[in-house]
Amino acid sequence: MYQVEDATQLSENVYQIWVNAPQVARHARAGQFLIIRVDETGERIPLTISATKGDSVRVIYMAVGKTTELLATKKKGDVLADIVGPLGTPSEIKNYGTVVVIGGGVGIASTPIIAREAKEAGNHVIGIIGARNKDLLILEDEMEEVCDELFITTDDGSKGVHGFASTVLEGLLKERTIDCVWIVGPAIMMKVTSRVTIPYKVKTFVSLNPIMVDGTGMCGSCRVTVGGETKFACVDGPEFDAHQVDFDSLMQRQRMYTDEEKEAREHFHHHDHHGGCGCCGGKH
Amino acid sequence: MAKEVKDFTEVNKGLTEENAVLEALRCMSCVRPTCVKGCPVGIDIPAFIQKVAEKDFEGAAAVIKADNMLPAICGRVCPQESQCEGACILAKKEKPVAVGALERYVADWEREHGTKLPAVAEPTGKHVAVVGSGPAGLTAAAELARFGHEVTVFESLHEAGGVLTYGIPEFRLPKAIVKAEIEQVKALGVEIRLNHLVGRSVPVEELLGYDAVFLGTGAGLPYFMGIEGENLNGVYSANEFLTRVNLMHANCFPEFDTPVKRGCKVVVVGGGNVAMDAARVARRLGAAVTLVYRRREEDLPARAVEVKNAHEEGVEFLCCANPVRIVGETAVEGVECVRMEMCEVDASGRPKPTCIEGSEFTLEADVFIEAIGQGPNPLLVSMIPGLERARRGNLVVDEDGRTTVARVYAAGDAATGAATVIWAMGSAKTAAAAIDKALKEE
Numbered sequence A: 001m002y003q004v005e006d007a008t009q010l011s012e013n014v015y016q017i018w019v020n021a022p023q024v025a026r027h028a029r030a031g032q033f034l035i036i037r038v039d040e041t042g043e044r045i046p047l048t049i050s051a052t053k054g055d056s057v058r059v060i061y062m063a064v065g066k067t068t069e070l071l072a073t074k075k076k077g078d079v080l081a082d083i084v085g086p087l088g089t090p091s092e093i094k095n096y097g098t099v100v101v102i103g104g105g106v107g108i109a110s111t112p113i114i115a116r117e118a119k120e121a122g123n124h125v126i127g128i129i130g131a132r133n134k135d136l137l138i139l140e141d142e143m144e145e146v147c148d149e150l151f152i153t154t155d156d157g158s159k160g161v162h163g164f165a166s167t168v169l170e171g172l173l174k175e176r177t178i179d180c181v182w183i184v185g186p187a188i189m190m191k192v193t194s195r196v197t198i199p200y201k202v203k204t205f206v207s208l209n210p211i212m213v214d215g216t217g218m219c220g221s222c223r224v225t226v227g228g229e230t231k232f233a234c235v236d237g238p239e240f241d242a243h244q245v246d247f248d249s250l251m252q253r254q255r256m257y258t259d260e261e262k263e264a265r266e267h268f269h270h271h272d273h274h275g276g277c278g279c280c281g282g283k284h
Numbered sequence B: 001m002a003k004e005v006k007d008f009t010e011v012n013k014g015l016t017e018e019n020a021v022l023e024a025l026r027c028m029s030c031v032r033p034t035c036v037k038g039c040p041v042g043i044d045i046p047a048f049i050q051k052v053a054e055k056d057f058e059g060a061a062a063v064i065k066a067d068n069m070l071p072a073i074c075g076r077v078c079p080q081e082s083q084c085e086g087a088c089i090l091a092k093k094e095k096p097v098a099v100g101a102l103e104r105y106v107a108d109w110e111r112e113h114g115t116k117l118p119a120v121a122e123p124t125g126k127h128v129a130v131v132g133s134g135p136a137g138l139t140a141a142a143e144l145a146r147f148g149h150e151v152t153v154f155e156s157l158h159e160a161g162g163v164l165t166y167g168i169p170e171f172r173l174p175k176a177i178v179k180a181e182i183e184q185v186k187a188l189g190v191e192i193r194l195n196h197l198v199g200r201s202v203p204v205e206e207l208l209g210y211d212a213v214f215l216g217t218g219a220g221l222p223y224f225m226g227i228e229g230e231n232l233n234g235v236y237s238a239n240e241f242l243t244r245v246n247l248m249h250a251n252c253f254p255e256f257d258t259p260v261k262r263g264c265k266v267v268v269v270g271g272g273n274v275a276m277d278a279a280r281v282a283r284r285l286g287a288a289v290t291l292v293y294r295r296r297e298e299d300l301p302a303r304a305v306e307v308k309n310a311h312e313e314g315v316e317f318l319c320c321a322n323p324v325r326i327v328g329e330t331a332v333e334g335v336e337c338v339r340m341e342m343c344e345v346d347a348s349g350r351p352k353p354t355c356i357e358g359s360e361f362t363l364e365a366d367v368f369i370e371a372i373g374q375g376p377n378p379l380l381v382s383m384i385p386g387l388e389r390a391r392r393g394n395l396v397v398d399e400d401g402r403t404t405v406a407r408v409y410a411a412g413d414a415a416t417g418a419a420t421v422i423w424a425m426g427s428a429k430t431a432a433a434a435i436d437k438a439l440k441e442e
């Protein structure tokens, strides 16, 4: 059992939770994730490791379906059934020169830890965080603290630059030499934003989020096509060279269980009691 | 008409006490029992069968447990026809003594009547790390604990058991039985740390800090055919399909949160036990199931009993055919196959299948499951400096399970490639003995 040490709501649908998980916290690096199973009947869901402190680890997530909504009900002192991690290959951090770290929406969760490690490796770090509106911006303070420069964008212009992260990135690429870029956000945002760096031939990493089960390379659920080859995102990634990624196939596979996800969510809202199938011995 | 298959309760029922004793009386208590040679862990088969004949089931259990800590599992899933029973002297005459069924009877009897633990030696002060809690890891852990060593097992999943838990379905191997046998191993003083992926949650340096290391990481890496359409929605590796159902209980969705595509028409490719399990699970989820295999039915590598059960449950067998393309827009709509013909016998002693030009045809399908084999998971082994791997990624080990790195041993599927439960246990036992010897010589 893993104890929740702190849980807060960051914006309309976005939550942050600190959990005691020593085996994860002690070894976590930028770019890695963990898998949570909330309770005995729960699904295993992957979430990016957003920060660590001692034996605790932080994840920030958007409540989009059954499991994340259930997680959002957890408070300080509650326990989660399982946490495994850190999973995935750490970000390829080295001294590139000038790097840009971009977070879109809840994807911003992953950026401070990447920015910090990049800074520690000697890079000049430029952050760009973007959201639909100013209420959905998260971790601005943390990014402000760790980046040498920080740009903020909102789709509606309620804060910072009116527009997208790609607009700011394009501007930066025109003005100066950028040596490496990280983009974390929804698949469509990563697809569009990473296109900007192609003409400049700048190394660009994206963090892919396909559907996973074990997270250890055992099932193949998370397979993605990178440079024409099949890769398992949970062990070969989740970060890959953006210019090699087949985003359309990723987005298609993310929708595999749309009907079931709807059903699970309806079931969650109409039943607070499990039973009937016999799997759980009627305990839940 | 196919048998109705809705539930996941065990298909093969065990023996009654009366039948067990009758069967035991058939054994001739051979002086040089060939059956024992057929058992990879060398259970004293005539001795335990003798006790069954005397209705001393507790005594029978003690004999078995001296060599095998997981008898209720082995009694169910061992391919006895090619092991103990295949080697029984009576196999050639009438039919062999039903060693597996008797072993299962004894183990089930013991579980119902309270189990006795084998003796554990005085603590040696040595600490061994075991990676993986499949049959290899559990066996090594139990053996080492009995020798008096402190044992910590690391398992990446949230439940112990390896393939016994996530792969082999409930209707062949009830999970309550797997859990009970794992509890027995824990009762010997073995600590099992779940949710620990060694190499990530436990760094390699920390692992190598133990007095000895046993790698029982299995062969969990699923192979894909590499054909067009493999990333369409509805295409699964057998590992994923079985894990969703066995480990995550997707058959009970939405009571359990993990979904699985049940499909109306499921096509499974492969001919081994894994393919049979996937096909039989798919049947239970309500689909019409076609199993496509590239050789002839008589070449199926799966156990005969699994093939028979699959037939009875209404799985259609399409032999001498092979999928070449998965058709569909975003999800599977069909599987294009070619007919195969058998040419001259190849190195494996089986005829070589080659495709017949122009024989393409398409099977309608909404789920496609690939059960064409698995290799050792490279994650951890690629992180340990100096650890050599052979063809197909199997770890290089000597006859005692020593790898090419000092104090690191390996057994089970990680060393042999996908094999059987009992071979994993047999090789783990040998490695545990070698570890014990080395630790005591230090």
Ligand SMILES: Cc1cc2nc3c(=O)[nH]c(=O)nc-3n(C[C@H](O)[C@H](O)[C@H](O)COP(=O)(O)OP(=O)(O)OC[C@H]3O[C@@H](n4cnc5c(N)ncnc54)[C@H](O)[C@@H]3O)c2cc1C
Pocket: A033, A043, A044, A045, A046, A047, A048, A049, A059, A060, A061, A062, A063, A064, A065, A066, A067, A068, A069, A106, A109, A110, A208, A209, A210, A211, A212, A213, A238, A253, A254, A255, A256, A261, A262, A265
């Ligand atoms: C490596 C990785 C890191 C991630 N990091 C974060 C993060 O830091 N914050 C965050 O909010 N989200 C993150 N996600 C996405 C998160 O895992 C999903 O939002 C979550 O699983 C949704 O579960 P649900 O039951 O609440 O919603 P559902 O209704 O089940 O699904 C909603 C969406 O989540 C996706 N999804 C569903 N099940 C899974 C699964 N088992 N694995 C992956 N995706 C799934 C579906 O494609 C769907 O689009 C990450 C995903 C991956 C693969």
Ligand SMILES: Cc1cc2nc3c(=O)[nH]c(=O)nc-3n(C[C@H](O)[C@H](O)[C@H](O)COP(=O)(O)OP(=O)(O)OC[C@H]3O[C@@H](n4cnc5c(N)ncnc54)[C@H](O)[C@@H]3O)c2cc1C
Pocket: B077, B078, B079, B131, B132, B133, B134, B135, B136, B137, B154, B155, B156, B157, B160, B161, B162, B163, B164, B167, B168, B196, B197, B198, B199, B216, B217, B218, B219, B220, B242, B273, B274, B277, B377, B379, B380, B411, B412, B413, B414, B418, B419, B420, B421, B422, B424
């Ligand atoms: C569907 C299916 C059906 C089968 N049916 C039969 C049958 O009827 N009879 C039979 O004899 N055999 C059968 N087999 C084969 C048999 O299950 C295997 O040969 C046997 O389980 C191998 O045991 P193992 O301990 O070597 O590996 P596994 O059982 O694969 O266990 C390995 C364990 O190690 C864990 N692990 C891996 N890497 C790490 C890491 N880095 N850190 C922590 N943990 C890790 C895995 O999560 C897993 O739990 C079947 C196999 C499958 C897949």
Ligand code: SF4
Pocket: B038, B039, B040, B041, B042, B043, B045, B068, B074, B075, B078, B080, B083, B084, B085, B099, B100, B103, B422
């Ligand atoms: S362990 Fe397997 S091979 Fe050995 S006697 Fe039992 S059933 Fe036969």
Ligand code: SF4
Pocket: B026, B027, B028, B029, B030, B033, B034, B035, B036, B045, B046, B087, B088, B089, B090, B097, B099
């Ligand atoms: S070979 Fe057959 S008959 Fe002889 S001891 Fe073994 S089981 Fe009994």
Ligand code: FES
Pocket: A211, A212, A213, A214, A215, A216, A217, A218, A219, A220, A221, A222, A223, A232, A233, A234, A235
């Ligand atoms: S999630 Fe199973 S292989 Fe990646």
